[in-house]
Amino acid sequence: MTTTTSTTSTSSANSVGSSASSTASSAADIQNQFLTLLVTQLNNQDPLNPMDNSQLTSQLAQISTVQGITDLKTLVSTISGQVDVSQSMSAVSMIGKKVLVPGTALKIDTDATGGRVTTPIGIDLQADAADVKMTISDSTGRVVRTMDLGAQKTGILSPTWDGKDDSGNSMADGQYTIAVTATDSNGAAVTADALSSGTVQNVAYTTSGVRLDLGLLGQFSVLDIREVLG
Numbered sequence: 001m002t003t004t005t006s007t008t009s010t011s012s013a014n015s016v017g018s019s020a021s022s023t024a025s026s027a028a029d030i031q032n033q034f035l036t037l038l039v040t041q042l043n044n045q046d047p048l049n050p051m052d053n054s055q056l057t058s059q060l061a062q063i064s065t066v067q068g069i070t071d072l073k074t075l076v077s078t079i080s081g082q083v084d085v086s087q088s089m090s091a092v093s094m095i096g097k098k099v100l101v102p103g104t105a106l107k108i109d110t111d112a113t114g115g116r117v118t119t120p121i122g123i124d125l126q127a128d129a130a131d132v133k134m135t136i137s138d139s140t141g142r143v144v145r146t147m148d149l150g151a152q153k154t155g156i157l158s159p160t161w162d163g164k165d166d167s168g169n170s171m172a173d174g175q176y177t178i179a180v181t182a183t184d185s186n187g188a189a190v191t192a193d194a195l196s197s198g199t200v201q202n203v204a205y206t207t208s209g210v211r212l213d214l215g216l217l218g219q220f221s222v223l224d225i226r227e228v229l230g
Contacts, residue, residue, distance in 0.1 A: 091210050091222050094200045098229040101220045103196030106176040108163050116163045122195035123157040124226050129182040129190040137177050156227050195226055
């Protein structure tokens with residue numbers, strides 16, 4: 001497994017510096033143009049009807065406002081870049097670990113000892129529910145198992161499947177999908193997202209932010225991680 005974090009983090013830092021420098025240069029140009037116009041206006045004003053103090057104060061205040069906004073944008077850009085780099089470095093610690101992310105994939109395998117192994121799954125329940133149900137379907141879309149998890153509190157649930165259908169028959173190795181429904185005490189739907197597990201293979205810093213490569217599951221943002229399984 002590899003990680004592109006070290007090189008991309010440096011690139012990010014350089015990018016932030018370049019962006020801040022460009023912003024500052026642009027602001028300086030605007031201020032110079034503003035001052036040039038103001039001096040020209042003062043030099044060419046009517047001596048019998050000069051610019052009053054309130055007008056001059058107002059225009060000078062505009063220069064300060066432009067400078068203040070520029071400084072703020074530079075500060076925000078710098079902080080944002082530092083947060084991204086820090087996030088990227090922290091994500092490296094997850095390489096090689098299993099994590100739960102939004103998804104419906106589930107897999108059954110037979111290990112070297114002949115035992116049945118199902119990949120970990122989860123449910124992100126976003127409010128207390130009076131009833132939570134999970135269904136498992138095979139590759140043809142046929143529901144093979146329905147599991148009633150009953151009442152559950154808000155949080156990440158970790159249901160387990162023994163690899164058998166509703167009749168107690170062992171299912172074949174292969175890919176399956178999960179679906180989740182949840183309702184409150186009044187029968188209203190409660191938001192509940194199915195979670196799939198994958199192993200973090202590498203970390204990359206992209207224009208979309210820090211991305212974790214989970215192999216066949218694809219790439220996910222650090223913000224997609226619901227739980228680190230170890």
